[in-house]
Amino acid sequence: MKQLMIKAFGDASQLGLVEREPAPLATNEIRVKMHFAGVNPVDAKTRAGLGWGAEAIKDQLPWAPGLEMMGTVMELGAEVSIYHLGDRVFGLLGGGGYSEQLVVPANALLRVPRAVSDETAAGLSLAGITAWQGLTEHGALKAGERVLISAAAGGVGHLAVQLAKDLGATVIALASPHNHEFLRSLGADQVLDYREAGQLAALAPVDLLLDLVGGESGLSLLSQVKKEGRVVTVPTNTAEQVIAAAQPLGLNATGMLKHNDNQQLAKLMQMVVEQRLRVEISHVYPLAEGELAHRQIETGHTRGKILLKG
Ligand SMILES: NC(=O)c1ccc[n+]([C@@H]2O[C@H](COP(=O)([O-])OP(=O)(O)OC[C@H]3O[C@@H](n4cnc5c(N)ncnc54)[C@H](OP(=O)(O)O)[C@@H]3O)[C@@H](O)[C@H]2O)c1
Numbered sequence: 001m002k003q004l005m006i007k008a009f010g011d012a013s014q015l016g017l018v019e020r021e022p023a024p025l026a027t028n029e030i031r032v033k034m035h036f037a038g039v040n041p042v043d044a045k046t047r048a049g050l051g052w053g054a055e056a057i058k059d060q061l062p063w064a065p066g067l068e069m070m071g072t073v074m075e076l077g078a079e080v081s082i083y084h085l086g087d088r089v090f091g092l093l094g095g096g097g098y099s100e101q102l103v104v105p106a107n108a109l110l111r112v113p114r115a116v117s118d119e120t121a122a123g124l125s126l127a128g129i130t131a132w133q134g135l136t137e138h139g140a141l142k143a144g145e146r147v148l149i150s151a152a153a154g155g156v157g158h159l160a161v162q163l164a165k166d167l168g169a170t171v172i173a174l175a176s177p178h179n180h181e182f183l184r185s186l187g188a189d190q191v192l193d194y195r196e197a198g199q200l201a202a203l204a205p206v207d208l209l210l211d212l213v214g215g216e217s218g219l220s221l222l223s224q225v226k227k228e229g230r231v232v233t234v235p236t237n238t239a240e241q242v243i244a245a246a247q248p249l250g251l252n253a254t255g256m257l258k259h260n261d262n263q264q265l266a267k268l269m270q271m272v273v274e275q276r277l278r279v280e281i282s283h284v285y286p287l288a289e290g291e292l293a294h295r296q297i298e299t300g301h302t303r304g305k306i307l308l309k310g
Contacts, residue, residue: 004098004290004308005062009049012294017287018062023103030083030106031075034310036122036284037097038068039293040155047294051237052257057095066097070112070122071310080106088112090121090269092129092260098290100310110266113273120272123155123279123305128268130234130258131160131210135167138232138256139208143168146204148224150194151212153179155305156234160210161186162277172206179303182280200224214238222246232256280304 005018025031043065046053057063070090073083083089083106091109096102112121134156135141147164151157152173164171165187173188180191192199194217205226211218214235222245225231231253233242239255246253271277282303285293293306 002100003064004287005064006047007062009054012291014047015290015294022101025075025077025103027077027079028106029077029103030073030080031101031103032071032089033074033101034069034071034099035118036070036307036309037066038123038126039297039306039308040067040126041297044294044298064096064098066093066095068092068125069097070118082106091265092125098308110262115273119281119307120279122307123281124268125265127155127305128159129264130156131163132264132268133258134210134232134234134256135160135164138254139210139230141167141169141208145207146170147208147210148172148206149210150174150217150221152183153303154212157212158186158280158304161188166276211242214242218242219245222249225251281307284309
């Protein structure tokens, strides 16, 4: 069984395939053959030795990243009755998604509905949960409000645009011009080029900023928010800086770290089934080419999601 592992903190060349003994199966666990695993910016930051992700695994190297996946059940623990062999499952993981197969508690994953493709199921979980929690739990977005979403064409952003529309908000999306038509097709009411200061200057103030870029970008967008409006700044490494700058402006600003919630995930999947939410997959790489996948996510200009194929 092969896993794509971070051998040591560093650039993308630190990822390499490692042959591993399959893990033993406890009575309440299932073994899943991975079909697709999502690649997220946090995987690359962790590999580079940055942030909470690297802090958490620094004593466990070599370590296989991968916080979401889709696959089929290939073995059942003795007490597991909720699945059959061959069932399609997906969901969030604590790591290890970059593996040909993995062992998880039977209740950790969810079933993939028949109408939903393997790729969509693999790409939904992490970005979908982050977008949902950012807009609702942290952003308290209500129907009729105006929300500004940066990095709107990216993994989290393209789902946030659709979820915010579904919640009844007016959505202003920021992206490079080649992504504007894509964002309109997802329902964005207004699409602006974040490099054009004039376009932003003409924008009426918003109730909520969902900041998916952080740093200088997050700081510069604070002036677009109404007095006493809300800011959710999602990249954790610059959250303190953005929050500190927002408070003197009279804004309610918060950072966030997504938490795994299978009820929310089931709700998002139901929206996919009802065609109220779609997951854009822009690149699929074989597991062995994870290095290329990391180089792509590190461009900072991926549309939608990237997957590894098991
Ligand atoms: N706190 C949490 O729990 C949590 C969870 C998930 C993600 N995150 C973080 O949230 C961020 C977004 O994640 P993601 O998966 O959506 O990333 P992503 O898919 O890599 O985002 C790519 C998008 O970023 C846009 N972009 C790059 N620079 C920009 C700028 N200066 N202004 C506006 N847009 C810009 C690009 O737009 P164009 O190509 O159109 O230029 C591209 O569409 C990452 O930092 C990630 O680590 C945090």
